[in-house]
Structure formats: structure tokens, C-alpha cells
Amino acid sequence: MDLQQLSQTLERDALGVVFINVLLQQLGLPVPAVPTLLLAGSLAATPGALGKLAAGAILASVLADWGWYHAGKRFGYRVLSGLCKLSINPSSCVSQTEARFLRWGPASLVVAKFVPGFSTVAPPIAGALRMHQPSFLIAAGAGGGLWAGLALGAGWLLRDTVRQVIAALERNTTEALTVVLVLAATWLGWKFWQKYRFRRLSAVPRIGIDELRAALAREPRPLLLDLRGAVMVAQTGPIEGARVAEHSQLEQAVGDWPRNQPIVTLCACPQDAGAILAARRLLDLGYLSVRPLDGGYEAWLASQPQGQR
Template sequence: MSLFETTEVLVFFNVLLQQLGAPVPAVPTMILSASLSAQWSGIFLLAVVATSASLIADWAWYIAGRYYGYRVLSVLCKLSINPESCVSQTESRFRVWGPWSLVVAKFIPGFSTVAPPIAGAVKMSILSFTIASALGAFLWAMAALLAGWLFKDQVNAIYAALQDNLFIVGVVAALICAFWLMWKLARRDAFQARLKLPKMPAAEVLALVKAGQSNLRLVDLRPAMVQEAEPLAG
């Protein structure tokens, strides 16, 4: 099968993998697929396919957040390039925007993956979650698909040029990604170096608490929404 015969399948699995957290961009695939479509019905079908794939991934993350709470978000943020600010930024966006955060989440890199589990952790209703998530996914997909449709001649010309110079393009893209990753990792290491403080093992803290140490004070520095969802006694 050629790309012309499998655009719907390609878009479905590309969007599904991206929304599950895999580092595979879906927007270029949707733009290219739209440029190959001959009719508006094909654009609408691709939008429905992309929305369906996104919803499947979002439901999976929602259920994980519903049953495992903020532990899911902690795991996701550990994979983030900026784990120190991941939880607080996600919590603040969800608190300010509410259900609308799920609509705009698809347009914010990284946030589209962490928003569904936080919706599950705060026990957002499945109906409200599905409506907001589907609307956001459809608008996000249509934006990319319309761009590919409106600029199909330019997209096809760029695609042909890339095929003719695939090796050079690959080398340049790899260098750009490598420099970007090195810059982000350097910023991350610098930030972590400033945060280094003496640490006490959890087992030792628990032993002091059980011993009734009167001068021991525990301060919960987790975001407010995390504290409300998973309160800690004392």
C-alpha cells in the first residue's frame, strides 16, 4: 500500500502514539495527509480518525489518573525535560481553566498528555471529560488538516524537495534536535544544582514521627490541588 491508500491508518496510529506520550509528532503527518486529500469529505474523515485516536489515549490516561491519582502524573513528569515545574504548571493551568484546559491542552506541547490523568485524579465526570477532550482534539486536528488543505501545493512541493534531499535534511534535523536537547539538559542540570539541599530518608522521618518528636514539623509543599486530592494527615 502507498501513503495515498493508508493516510487514515497512518494518522490514527501517529496521533494515538503521540497522545500516549511517544515522541512522534502528529501535526506534520496530518498536514501531509490533508494535502493528499482530493475532497472535503476526506478532510472531515481524517479529523474524525484523529479525534478518535486522541480520545482512546485520553481515556487510558484518565482511567489511570482515576485509579492511581497523582502517582501517574509524577511518573509522567519524571519523563519531562523540566520535571521540577511539570506538576505545578499542570496543576495551575487546570485550576485556572477548569474543563476548558482539556480543550486547549492539545495546542500546548506536553500538557496534552498530563491533562487527562489530572482530570481523572480530581474525579472529573467522564461525560464532561469526554466532551471537552473530544472538542479539543477535533479543533486541534482540523487546524492542522485545514493548513495542509489550504497550502497543499506548497506542502507537496516541500515534500518532493525533502525526498530529493532526504539525507541532508535528516542530518540538519538531527543536529538541531541534538543542540536543543543539550541546551534543555544543561538548563535542567543548572536548576537542579541550585535546588540541592540536605535530605532525610523517608524511613528516618517516619521513625521520628512515631517517636513523638515535639520539635518535628512537616510542611506539605505539593501543589494545592494535589493536597486536596491526596491529603496527608498532620
């Protein structure tokens, strides 16, 4: 659908288009809603019509967030881990996003729409952490209203400019498409460069679960750093003998540990991303022996006796 067709569709049923577009984006589909909101705002005939569009966008946003909230409340860390695996950059681990949510509290839901990669993950984290539902709905509504209101309001205030831009794009479709493709290719190139860079960082030597078990059975024992998020620790319990740590407070977690003594990092991230990044950081800080556990928490859990899982 080109811009002219989108404009005509919005003129016929702006509220329906805005509602569906926002709902699909907030559910996690790659369908950007801001351009639609800008265009819909520029086509609104009256402030009352603009208000209806804002109400529709807020309702769609809250419904999607509410669905993710209940998914997180019911399935907990499995939902968060699944969302993390969808990321093109595996270093964007759920535990780091979760730590951000814990620091910001309900306010994180207000700003979530403006933080790439956080909008879809924040609601299931809120559910998994059993955030009070009325507080969640108020914060999600405020965030959706701020995000949609700014986009619709910008379209309304700059309606003449938006229409001029649309007309110019219609006259220069080939050039506009070229610019869009170049921007998309640049963005994808950046993301794949991040993935390549992470793979290079992943060259840190790892430790297998059998070797770790043997090391824990003798002195000096290695320090086992548990980098799982608070949601998973609360749901599955702490690992006996491990020290719970956050990426943002990694130095404090190992501050009393001798730099010549071994450290093992463990997470529940795709490709052990969080454990690898923590190990690399500790090595850069001067610790001589830091290795991530190969397979992370799943490997640790699988090594437990059947009755202790």
C-alpha cells in the first residue's frame, strides 16, 4: 500500500486503521505505527476527531500490553526468554531489560514506548513480577497516551507540512523508495555488525558443567556468579553457593574476590550472551580466570538430581 492509498484508507476509516496498526505493533509485529499516527493526525478534521484517534490508539496499546502482562503473569520467565530469542542482537538479554524495569518501577511502562526493544518486553516483566493490575493499567495507559498523543499531535500541528511531504514523495516515488531502502539497509547492517561483534566477543573460553561440578567440589572453589534476572530467581530459587549479581553492579559483586581466583558466570540468556559479556568485562577489569558456563542455567538444571529440579 502506497502513501496515497494509505491516505485514502485513513480518510475512510482512520480510527479502524489506527487501532489495528497500533495493536499489531504493540503485539510485537514489525509494522511501524508512528507514520500512520502522523498521517492520521494530519488528516483529522477537528480536535474531536483527533481525540477519538488518540482514544483508539490508547485502547489498542493497552489491550496489547494487557495481553503481554497476563502472558508474563502465567508463564513467567519463559515468555521473557522467548522474546529475548527474537532479538537480532542476543546480547540484549532479558535480565538486563528486567533490571531496568526493576530500577524504574511503574514509570518504566510510561517511557517504554520510546525505548527500542523495551516496549514489548516491559508488560510481561510487569506480569511476571506480579505488579498490581490497576497500577499496571494506569501506567500502560499513560505511556500509550503520551506516545500516541505526541505522534498524533505532531501530525495535527504539522498537517500542512505532512501533506506537502506526502505530495513530494508521491511525485518522487523512486527516489523516496531508494532512500527508504538505504536507511533500512543501514539499520540492518548496524544490527548485523552488532551480532558479528558479539560473536567475536564470544571467543571467551567456556567451562562445561562437568568441569564446573568438579571445581566446586575442591578448594579453592570458583566464585559462581548467577546473572539470571530477579523474575527467574524468584520463581526457581537461588543456586546454592552462587552469588546473585546484576550487570549494572558487576564490580560490586566481585569487589571482595581475589583477582587471581577463578570466576564462573552463569545466565539464562540465548547463546549465554549475558554470561559472556560479564566474563569479558571482568577480564578487562583484571580478573585472571573468568569463564562463562557453557549452556547456562539450562545446563546447570539438567545436571541436578531428578528430585532437586
